[in-house]
Amino acid sequence: MTPALPATRDIVLIGGGHTHALVLKSWGMKRLPGARLTLINPGPTAPYSGMLPGHIAGHYTREALDIDLVQLARFAGARIVLDAAISLDPVARIVTLKGGRRIAYDIASLDIGIHGEMAEIKGFSAHAVAAKPLDRFADTWARFVAGDGGPVAVIGGGVAGAELAMAAAHRLRQVTGDAQVTLLDQGRLLDALPERARKSLTAELSRQGITCHEGAEVACITGTGVELADGTAIPARFTLGAGGPRPYRWLSETGLETEAGYLAVSPTLQTSDPSVFAAGDCAHLGFAPRPKAGVFAVRAAPILTHNLRAMAMGRADGMHRFKPQRDYLKLISLGSKRALAEKAGFSLKGPLLWRWKDRIDQKFMDKFRGLEPMRPPAPPRITAAGVTEALGDKPLCGGCGAKLGSGSLTAALSSLPAPTRADILSRPGDDAAILTHGGDRQILTTDHLRAFADDPALMARIAAIHALGDCWAMGAAPQSALATVILPRAVPDLQSRWLGEIMSEASAVFAAEGAAIVGGHSSQGDEMTLGFTVTGLTQRDPITLAGAKPGDVLILTKAIGTGVILAGEMQIAAPGKVVAEAWRSMCLSSGPAARTLGQVAHAMTDVTGFGLAGHLMNICAASGVAARLDLDAIPLLPGAMDLGERGIASTLKPQNEAALAGRIGPSDHPALPLLFDPQTAGGLLAAVPADTVDATITALARTETPGTVIGQITEGAPSLDLS
Template sequence: MQQPQPPLGLQALRDIVLVGGGHTHVGVLKRFAMRPEPGVRLTLICRDTHTPYSGMLPGYVAGHYGYDDVHIDLRRLAEYAGARFFADEAVGIDHESRRVLCHSRPPVPYDWLSINIGSTPRVGRVHGADAHAVPVKPIHRFNDRWQTLLQRIEAHPGTTRVAVVGGGAGGVELLLAMQYRLGRELSARGRDPAELRFALFTRGEHILPTHNPRVRRHFEATLRRRGVAVHAGTEVVAVEEGRLQADDGRWHDADEIVWVTNAGGADWLKDTRLALDDDGFIRVGETLQSLSDPRIFAAGDIAHQVDHPREKAGVFAVRQGRPLADNLRAAVTGRPLSPYRPQRDWLALISTGDRHAVASRGGLYLAGDWAWRWKDWIDRRFMARFNDLPPMTEDAMKAPARSRVALDEDESAQAISALAMRCGGCGAKVGATTLSRALSTLEPVAREEVLVGLHAPDDAAVVRVPPGKDMVHTVDFFRAFIDDPYVFGQIAANHALGDIFAMGAEAQTATAVATVPQGLEAKVEDTVFQMMSGAVEVLNAADCALVGGHTGEGSELALGFAVNGLIDSDSTALMTKGGLRPGQVLILTKPIGTGTLFAAHARLAARGRWIDAALASMVQSNREGAACLHEHGATACTDLTGFGLLGHLVEMTRPSGVDAELDLAALPLLEGAEETVAAGILSSLQPANVRLRRAIRDQAAWVEHPRYPLLFDPQTAGGLLAGVPAERAEACLSALHARGYTHATIIGRINSAGETLEPITLTTTMLEAS
């Protein structure tokens, strides 16, 4: 019997995991955004933050659209939908434990799973194609090669031969788009477009085999008029660098080979229990559920609907968004699922590279510039649904007062307990069984100085201080600002270790303090596991042993560490805030801007790739950077955190008894930070940091400078700010760049203290290292 359901407020009762950011899943996210399901947590796992809309890809290649015009920002859409975004790639499924296995993060549990990862060109089936041909999917790989081709043609005059393998609509449309764009690029540089040679290879007797004869004749005439060599009835059997071989044994020269054929399912699906068709696509029924595992759905190109087989076309993926969302909602709430029967005919608008298109549906054939404008209007309207995210209306935000999720008896009792009045004190601790299960598979690094730690748990850890070493202690704690507990764990550990490295010390041990929102035991256990997996990964990389901790319940996810470090007793390695010397230059190892970017992210005002870059910077350890700075004579160092660049610089100048000149133009910034600051989006900590503006000489003259607000932007897991002798600065920068700190920059110089009270002078003149 179904148990009484708890009221709205519990974080997660059921997990729906979406693997892949295809057209169907973006529709699912939008529908759940407009009508949330209380107690249901959505998680999107996708390698790419920006997913391309296939209908506009030829227009992008042709130069009619920019990158952002044709890409849906998945991270932003997920935030809008209240879904977690995990930037990773699925590589397997554990059916028994209901977990998605990922390439570079811990497995992700699901109650219901949906797969929408598109198809994968089977270049491996043709000898040499995987090494020398460029498949159109995944799009990011093709786009990188396409940008390289554009640059090469611009820089190196001469004949360029491009071969496209695949005579369907995708191959023909892509070839014409490439030819149009490259021809215009050559003409703009006063060169002859005839330098380009295009060839199309298709094993079918005709191009566009699924379209009517009049459509085919139109494109045959277009290709002929534009000088494209069409090799119909020709199968490519081998590829080498600079050429490909047809099944008649002849070789054809080609500088670029683009593969738009032989698509199939991802290889990792073969190792799952999912029923697949001969091409590796997931076999699904009318409800879009796998025929072999009803807990798993599939949609878009990766799915083969056995009762209604259709061509792999984006229109079907788009239209599956609504029925998939409805069936996922029904599944998680214990209601009957509904069948989906796709249409038999559909409208295809196929462009010819220029602003001209052909309309094809069944026996219909229409062509003209107007058809391209029609296609452009349809495509832009589709993209606006997912990129122009409106504020939620009052009606859309209305949700049932109680969760409709179907729970068993034990889960219902847990849910009611989780929402009841919680205990304080030790009663607020996470249960020992839940915690021990979550931590059981973690393997903290072992250090011989740890006498009592997690390997032999007790009331406290016991750690020996090696002879000739002094202890360095620090502590940091903050609440989560992203929805991925694994990445949050990485950042929290990195942030805590920063103080140790900035002092010139090595990390020895860490003790964790975590707060986890209450909920079903399985959900709490996984949150702890994901978060501590990320943290232990970072601690282990730093050779820092996790020796204990405390986990309690709270309203928000939070994590901190008390870290102990070791430094030689003679203090030769010690770098303090008070060690700045006149004549030194200031080096900053990482770009700034995390505060404004994540404030913007919370307001849906940041692009996903900006957040990706910020997270990549935050998970980069300062360990190697600190060692490099010390090797090059740094005498003062600090890591940038909540006080921002100016606050931490003032903390250094005062005890050092020096002044500092800071070059605004030289500051390394995270992508998007200037844009979000210009929009007036600032961290909640910014006003407190701005009070330090009195440390700036003639500060009123700088208030309107676009980079001025970033002086006060609070950083999380920021870079190192250090004073280095001027004569060693360039060598230090080169070494930092070689160690992966690609944004490390000289941002100022240290001067003797002047007569004015303000220690900081601003400039916009790029400083020299000497």
């Protein structure tokens, strides 16, 4: 067996801008063994600015703009952290995130772009939206267009402002038949363009009926429009800020050298601290000043990729220098499918140029489409019989998808003798051990997860919530936890960082439940595996699988589908937004819901590896009852059904399905396969008296995991009827 190479360097990319997206693509094609790559970005996608005017005009869908950073990170073998950086300490080499996490680095690179928030204008934050960040603007615009429309005001008469004004006018004419758009600039419109291109573009604005105001000083923005300093009132139901670029304020607080708030970089794209790089709009090319344009971010990507690798390899003397071109072709959208091209003072416009621009944009986006995961090493040519069939054609899933099937577990546990101690009330195969201590009952349970993401903190939170599931389901108050941590090989500094992230995040989960981590065990292995042994206390008899009664109503507290989504993520088949929502669901604590359901439930369990159908069948078998499920009522995670219909499934699903053969009613409902989908950190499934349902659902609505009625308990032999 070839030992895994130890990680020795942490490279942290801050921001998912165009340069970093291209770095990730290149990294995936040629990884550097021993270097761990991390991407920090507020969301799972990053919009491509070149296609934004086309989207505003209605030529492209919202999805067409997005670079899927979750898929790109999987392709690159990088971890992705969905949060925004708010500070960087180059001395301690720590990045602090908005959510409070602190991530250490050996080498960092910033590509966070710029923003267009005009805080100096009264009422801007309440009544206007900035063109950057692009995702917020695009989403706000979509809601506006879907409404009644109305007048639009664009503040900022540069190329970006003009493009967006024409795009907005075109879209409104298509949707409402009327477009009232005003373009405002405190100076001269399109002043940065050569005169010939400027005249052509201003004529185009006039032809489209866009009202232009030069020398317009904005005094304030209200809910009904824009008020100028001279008293002029510009009506607007949608006000867009497209003024000059603005750097994020925290960059100037890093102690790194800045120019007008932008990080000053050398030709190697290094800041005043050689271990920190910067590219894209947040960087100032002091050695060759250039305007803020995406073309320079794209051209810088190969240089940044090479230099990050050189720094990680300890070959700082082998870095390349960035030499940006002096001029570049500008292709400016004109609202409809027409564009203006300008370079070196010459300009042309027409539909052919829009098609040219569209082809360039699509070619750029194609770099991030159709990504395929790294193929595992081929098995030896000569093997024992059955090896190929046992391996299957898909990689082993993480989370509960890596759990052993119920058949294997049942066979192993059936041979164990029943406990002979009087203080052990449970039997082998129960969800958790029930021990007596005086008048109290103590719950003892353990669980661990094979990592499905490279982020130790994310895995720690989900593993802790997952391990608490049995404790919550039995109505016990969490008491203590022991951690089991297996980390991949790395130098001690990196392992210390990862272990610190794990214990900090897990400790927060247990502390929120009034419990504490009191110790544990750690070791090294080929991959990260995290688990916890949990104890809980209750003064009454625990809620078990037994106790469900005919007439009870079934309540589920989380949507299902994590198994198929995690399988899809491993195959770079699940959209990043779908994956992010699954992560968010798994990170939600079931503690508040457990305390609500614990007051009324006759039987309760957490929905994990055996899937919703498997865990409901366990309740039926223990209680001697049957159940009826309303498949239309079962909440599904976004994207889960689509992935299932594409043939994607967790490695455990077939065993879950086989275990219920003959005991679950036939159905052609598209949600049926998801009943067998193994859940990680899934919700609670409770059988409650019918007369308590309304009050229980109302109480659950006040928690992060509201409840849904999905069926009822019926009389009969243990089986599931589907309706």
